[in-house]
Amino acid sequence: MHSLRKTLLRDCDVTPQALWLQRRQLLALAGAGLGLPAAAAEGENPSALADIASYNNYYEFSTDKKAVKVLAQALTLKPWTVSVEGEVEKPYTVDADDLARLFGVEERIYRLRCVEGWSMVVPWSGFALSKLIERARPTSRARFVAFESLQRSSEMIGQRGGSLPWPYREGLRIDEAMHPLAFAVTGLYGQSLPKQNGAPLRLALPWKYGFKSPKAITRIRLVNEQPPTSWSQLSPSEYGFYGNVNPQVAHPRWSQARENRLGELQKRPTLPFNGYAESVAALYQGQDPKALY
Ligand SMILES: Nc1nc2c(c(=O)[nH]1)N[C@H]1C(S)=C(S)[C@@H](COP(=O)(O)O)O[C@H]1N2
Numbered sequence: 450m451h452s453l454r455k456t457l458l459r460d461c462d463v464t465p466q467a468l469w470l471q472r473r474q475l476l477a478l479a480g481a482g483l484g485l486p487a488a489a490a491e492g493e494n495p496s497a498l499a500d501i502a503s504y505n506n507y508y509e510f511s512t513d514k515k516a517v518k519v520l521a522q523a524l525t526l527k528p529w530t531v532s533v534e535g536e537v538e539k540p541y542t543v544d545a546d547d548l549a550r551l552f553g554v555e556e557r558i559y560r561l562r563c564v565e566g567w568s569m570v571v572p573w574s575g576f577a578l579s580k581l582i583e584r585a586r587p588t589s590r591a592r593f594v595a596f597e598s599l600q601r602s603s604e605m606i607g608q609r610g611g612s613l614p615w616p617y618r619e620g621l622r623i624d625e626a627m628h629p630l631a632f633a634v635t636g637l638y639g640q641s642l643p644k645q646n647g648a649p650l651r652l653a654l655p656w657k658y659g660f661k662s663p664k665a666i667t668r669i670r671l672v673n674e675q676p677p678t679s680w681s682q683l684s685p686s687e688y689g690f691y692g693n694v695n696p697q698v699a700h701p702r703w704s705q706a707r708e709n710r711l712g713e714l715q716k717r718p719t720l721p722f723n724g725y726a727e728s729v730a731a732l733y734q735g736q737d738p739k740a741l742y
């Protein structure tokens with residue numbers, strides 16, 4: 450017990466990151482484990498909260514990753530509703546404040562790999578995306594899921610320009626969206642999600658490049674045809690519909706063979722499906738990884 454006391458943090462150190470580390474040490478000591486799925490980035494050190502929350506791609510605010518943190522504070526989070534609609538038996542709308550009560554909260558430590566060649570390890574909290582979708586009872590015609598992020602140029606000043614077609618749209622095949630790794634995120638480091646990371650609701654799809662994980666989601670639509678997405682509309686040759694991490698398929702402007710983990714000096718090799726192949730490769734059996742990459 451003495452060594453435990455020493456490693457625990459004092460009140461004066463309390464930040465979300467410190468609290469999270471402390472809770473994790475207690476859980477490990479209690480032998481409770483973290484209940485993480487096998488494919489979680491267990492054993493890898495989570496990136497610093499300061500890095501995760503200040504180096505952000507969020508074009509609604511700016512294309513300058515370091516400017517987003519400040520600009521995103523202009524976003525009003527209440528009221529916020531998310532609708533689930535389209536090819537479903539029971540369309541519904543939920544207030545973001547009710548998500549935890551309806552779907553619970555668990556933690557997932559996932560690697561995040563941006564198509565630009567940097568990566569980090571993030572302790573997200575939230576719930577399986579499948580729960581949000583199942584509640585609406587998709588019909589047999591539901592083959593894809595289309596996500597729409599908030600459009601509000603009064604607060605999102607990047608939307609006054611044309612860096613991307615607005616609103617930010619993304620999409621998944623339904624089997625991808627229902628996969629147990631597909632995660633609906635409401636928190637970071639055990640606290641509520643910072644605005645710059647996509648509050649109040651974003652996705653984390655750890656086997657795909659980061660652009661496939663929309664922030665500030667307001668509308669989820671089950672559809673029959675593959676939906677258009679903002680990035681592939683902007684530049685179809687650079688951003689495919691699937692966006693699966695693949696070190697062997699180069700982006701036209703960047704090799705994807707290696708990546709720069711935030712806070713590290715040496716690059717590390719990028720793994721197929723970002724290291725989650727064991728869990729997700731079966732989704733793509735027989736599919737050409739270069740088609741829509
Ligand atoms: N709505 C919205 N979602 C978005 C983006 C964006 O510009 N707008 N950028 C994407 C990209 S390219 C990445 S790498 C991740 C970055 O997430 P992070 O800032 O939490 O690291 O968010 C993704 N989700």
Ligand SMILES: [Mo]
Pocket residue numbers: 506562563564565658659660
């Ligand atoms: Mo990205």
